[in-house]
Amino acid sequence: MKYLFDWNGTIADDAARACAATNAALRLVGAREIIPDQFDRKFMLPMDEMFLKLGVGAGDVPAAIAEWNAAMASQPAPLRTGAAGFLAELNAAAGMCAVISAAGPGYLLAELRSFALEDRFGVVVAEAADKAQVLAELRDGGEALYFGDTEYDMRCAAEAGCVPVGVLSGYCPEGRLVEAGATLVVRDFDEFRATGLGRRVMAA
Secondary structure (H helix, E strand, C coil): CEEEECCECCCECCHHHHHHHHHHHHHHCCCCCCCHHHHHHHCCCCHHHHHHHCCCCHHHHHHHHHHHHHHHHCCCCCECCCHHHHHHHHHHCCCEEEEECCCCHHHHHHHHHHCCCHHHCCEEECCCCCHHHHHHHHHCCCCEEEEECCHHHHHHHHHHCCEEEEECCCCCCHHHHHHCCCCEEECCHHHHHHCHHHHHHHHC
16 A cells, blocks of 8 residues: 655645745735635645636746745644654555655755654655646555545546545635545544544554
8 A cells, every 4th residue: 555645734734824825926926815714715736727817927827836835935834633643653564655745845855854754755746747647656556545635636646546535624625625536534644543444544
């Protein structure tokens, strides 16, 4: 079994930080900011599509994405409940773990180091433009779970033949995760371990 994870909103519990980073990016390019209560309805991946829908001109999208990554890197965020323990258990059981994220590599690797998690993942893929393709390559015909917190994550997981596990994070409502194909939706990794699927995974 392979265990594949999104980062922002999945392992990092950082919806508030991401909302602030999104508004920093929108301010930079002169686009209208969003209010926090709108964040879970406005955030989407791929990130270039989100900024286009938020009124950013195509020529300004790279600058907006760069500012988003810089703003994310400038603020700390906690790990999701149960994440550190879950990853330690998977590593102890020799489970293959990987991060597949749309975040920039500098910011993502720095955050992994700040949580002392860089050794927990055999593979780290940053700036993943096509998550479905990356997930399919990592799954390589075997069994895999993908933990993510957006509709895009769930669709990509299903397309790649992974089991999509939705994590409620403030980035996306539960109903949209289910509609996008989530097999299971949990609030954190302690809750996942308590589910039937989680118990089977940990016993494998």
